[in-house]
Amino acid sequence: MSENGKSRAGGADMDPRDAIELQVNGEPRRVPGGLTVAGLLDRLEVDRRTVVVELNRRILRRENLEEEQLDAGDRVEIVRFVGGG
Amino acid sequence: MSTVLPRDAGPRTSAPADEPLAIAGRSFRSRLIVGTGKYDAPATMVEALRASGTEIVTVAVRRIDLDATKEESLLHHLDPEEFFLLPNTAGCATAEDAVRYARLGREAGLHDWVKLEVIGDQETLFPDVAELLAAARTLVEEGFTVLAYTNDDLVTALKLQDVGVAAVMPLASPIGSGLGLLNPVTIRILKRRLDVPVIVDAGVGTASDACLTMEQGVDGILMNTALAAAERPALMAAAMRRAVEAGRMAYLAGRMPRREWAVPSSPTGGMLA
Numbered sequence: 635m636s637e638n639g640k641s642r643a644g645g646a647d648m649d650p651r652d653a654i655e656l657q658v659n660g661e662p663r664r665v666p667g668g669l670t671v672a673g674l675l676d677r678l679e680v681d682r683r684t685v686v687v688e689l690n691r692r693i694l695r696r697e698n699l700e701e702e703q704l705d706a707g708d709r710v711e712i713v714r715f716v717g718g719g
Numbered sequence: 720m721s722t723v724l725p726r727d728a729g730p731r732t733s734a735p736a737d738e739p740l741a742i743a744g745r746s747f748r749s750r751l752i753v754g755t756g757k758y759d760a761p762a763t764m765v766e767a768l769r770a771s772g773t774e775i776v777t778v779a780v781r782r783i784d785l786d787a788t789k790e791e792s793l794l795h796h797l798d799p800e801e802f803f804l805l806p807n808t809a810g811c812a813t814a815e816d817a818v819r820y821a822r823l824g825r826e827a828g829l830h831d832w833v834k835l836e837v838i839g840d841q842e843t844l845f846p847d848v849a850e851l852l853a854a855a856r857t858l859v860e861e862g863f864t865v866l867a868y869t870n871d872d873l874v875t876a877l878k879l880q881d882v883g884v885a886a887v888m889p890l891a892s893p894i895g896s897g898l899g900l901l902n903p904v905t906i907r908i909l910k911r912r913l914d915v916p917v918i919v920d921a922g923v924g925t926a927s928d929a930c931l932t933m934e935q936g937v938d939g940i941l942m943n944t945a946l947a948a949a950e951r952p953a954l955m956a957a958a959m960r961r962a963v964e965a966g967r968m969a970y971l972a973g974r975m976p977r978r979e980w981a982v983p984s985s986p987t988g989g990m991l992a
Contacts, residue, residue, distance in 0.1 A: 651855055679788045685827070716756075717754075719941075
């Protein structure tokens with residue numbers, strides 16, 4: 635599903651008229667309107683148990699991801715733990 | 720290739736008991752804290768962490784790679800039941816950034832501890848102490864347990880303690896340099912003057928560096944590159960474990976005085992005529 639290009643462009647299932655543009659980890663990304671943060675993570679095939687999401691500099695609680703609605707121009711940061719000293 | 724490690728010496732009934740390392744009301748048997756960066760492979764890292772005997776391991780917070788979201792996360796390899804995961808703010812250059820990363824780390828983890836790092840110079844990775852103090856103040860107010868990476872400056876260390884950090888972590892030498900303990904005197908001064916634990920963070924290169932550092936009386940050591948960049952990380956980790964224990968024991972034992980003349984160890988009387 636996430637074979638390059640397609641998922642970046644928002645997926646084949648998306649009607650371009652409904653698409654909105656977000657900044658996800660600093661990159662522009664078109665997604666269908668009405669998407670929640672949980673929906674975005676699913677589209678990106680990200681395991682939500684291993685990440686933390688910041689929406690417009692506001693850290694989201696994992697249990698609220700289903701309710702957080704995305705709007706055009708939103709800045710989304712998805713982070714996780716990596717090796718470090 | 721798995722590394723053959725020396726067997727543990729078994730119960731150390733003959734060694735006098737040491738106090739556990741206590742930070743913010745939590746006790747740890749190991750005085751060695753280990754970073755998880757720069758390992759060639761996750762299996763190598765886990766093998767080294769286990770061989771080190773560490774209970775606390777540091778982790779960084781970074782953006783996920785959107786082109787490789789299926790990649791196993793670090794948490795796949797590190798069981799929070801086995802290791803206490805301590806998020807850091809490595810790479811942050813301002814108090815604002817460090818606070819942001821600390822909050823993200825708290826949300827990603829299971830507690831409110833943070834290893835606070837605010838870097839002021841990219842070549843030396845020396846801390847920006849003004850930003851460090853500002854970040855520490857904010858984070859302590861927000862209820863974080865802050866372990867602050869700093870230089871070996873007493874005045875900054877005292878200010879960090881006043882702000883309410885749970886541990887002060889002076890460098891032995893620059894991060895990743897492997898130069899060992901450059902100034903034992905300043906580290907001893909810090910230890911003598913501070914009430915919070917002093918954990919030397921950064922610069923240790925090999926076992927003798929760790930031993931010498933612990934002999935100064937500090938409460939613990941944090942290291943990463945010394946293990947990750949060793950040819951055999953798990954074997955170096957096992958060496959570091961013993962070096963930290965040996966240095967600690969030697970400190971507790973109280974070393975003999977230095978003198979620049981010889982004193983015979985064998986009786987001077989009873990020699991043949």
